[in-house]
Amino acid sequence: MQELLVLHHVTVAYTTMDGIKPVIRDLSLKIKEGEAIALIGQNGCGKSTLAHILSGLTPISRGTLKINPSIQNNIQIVFQNPDAQIIGDTVYEDVCFGLENYCVDPKDIPIRALRALSAVGLRSAANRPVEFLSGGQKQLLCIADALALDAQVIIFDEVTAMLDPLSRKAILQMVNHLLNRGKTVLWITQLLEEVGHFARVLALQSGELVFDGTPEDFFFSDHIPENTPCSKLGFVPPFSVQLAHQLLQLGVLSDERPILMTALKDAVEKQCQSI
Numbered sequence: 538m539q540e541l542l543v544l545h546h547v548t549v550a551y552t553t554m555d556g557i558k559p560v561i562r563d564l565s566l567k568i569k570e571g572e573a574i575a576l577i578g579q580n581g582c583g584k585s586t587l588a589h590i591l592s593g594l595t596p597i598s599r600g601t602l603k604i605n606p607s608i609q610n611n612i613q614i615v616f617q618n619p620d621a622q623i624i625g626d627t628v629y630e631d632v633c634f635g636l637e638n639y640c641v642d643p644k645d646i647p648i649r650a651l652r653a654l655s656a657v658g659l660r661s662a663a664n665r666p667v668e669f670l671s672g673g674q675k676q677l678l679c680i681a682d683a684l685a686l687d688a689q690v691i692i693f694d695e696v697t698a699m700l701d702p703l704s705r706k707a708i709l710q711m712v713n714h715l716l717n718r719g720k721t722v723l724w725i726t727q728l729l730e731e732v733g734h735f736a737r738v739l740a741l742q743s744g745e746l747v748f749d750g751t752p753e754d755f756f757f758s759d760h761i762p763e764n765t766p767c768s769k770l771g772f773v774p775p776f777s778v779q780l781a782h783q784l785l786q787l788g789v790l791s792d793e794r795p796i797l798m799t800a801l802k803d804a805v806e807k808q809c810q811s812i
């Protein structure tokens with residue numbers, strides 16, 4: 538798979554009243570076509586800043602960012618705060634706004650807008666004024682805006698924070714669908730149980746990339762839970778991972794490394810069947 542985004546020793550610093558404050562420190566990273574990446578880290582560690590660098594919204598102070606020409610103007614970001622990106626008066630107008638800005642053929646706009654709204658469950662709210670939407674519905678609308686533009690790379694910045702469990706599940710299924718269509722997804726989250734939906738996990742700490750690997754290695758690289766990168770870096774693993782570690786220690790599981798609750802259930806069922 539070709540490299541789409543390459544960060545080479547990137548530093549971003551802001552001038553504050555206390556002097557120059559680096560928020561991304563000497564970070565190198567390659568993102569390839571079709572990758573499914575979860576980005577985690579505590580509040581203020583620089584996740585959104587990294588997302589803004591990758592989407593060209595934040596200039597870098599030092600280092601380089603190479604964007605593959607095939608994705609120039611084809612990276613979309615869904616922001617943490619939906620009010621920061623909603624422009625239209627109605628739900629339908631908001632999706633159309635982005636399409637018009639990207640000079641999409643006017644005859645294709647209604648089809649693409651309504652298809653994107655259907656994908657997030659807002660088709661029936663197309664004519665509703667945006668101020669009548671709940672916070673979670675506004676977030677779904679922002680996701681529809683990005684879907685309508687059919688971007689090659691989509692960055693989701695903590696988009697499930699305001700969503701109920703069913704909407705969260707639906708969005709994660711939609712992300713899976715995007716990945717199956719070859720899209721590249723960077724999923725920023727504070728919810729470690731979501732990491733199991735992705736193939737690669739990046740962890741940031743004070744602007745530094747402190748882990749880059751598979752979720753399995755992040756949660757299970759050592760059979761002692763306290764020695765895994767997850768615990769050593771101060772993250773609390775999701776309940777399913779904590780339970781899996783206990784079952785591994787008890788010998789109920791042998792070498793499985795389930796992260797999602799569904800995977801844990803499957804692993805336990807398999808063991809039960811073999812008894």
Ligand SMILES: Nc1ncnc2c1ncn2[C@@H]1O[C@H](COP(=O)(O)OP(=O)(O)OP(=O)(O)O)[C@@H](O)[C@H]1O
Binds near residue numbers: 560579584617
């Ligand atoms: N324009 C700015 N000027 C000065 N400091 C900034 C600016 N934007 C962000 N910061 C600082 O950069 C740091 C990283 O912010 P960022 O929003 O990237 O963190 P985050 O990991 O996304 O946090 P959260 O999980 O709370 O959203 C924070 O300390 C923040 O205060």
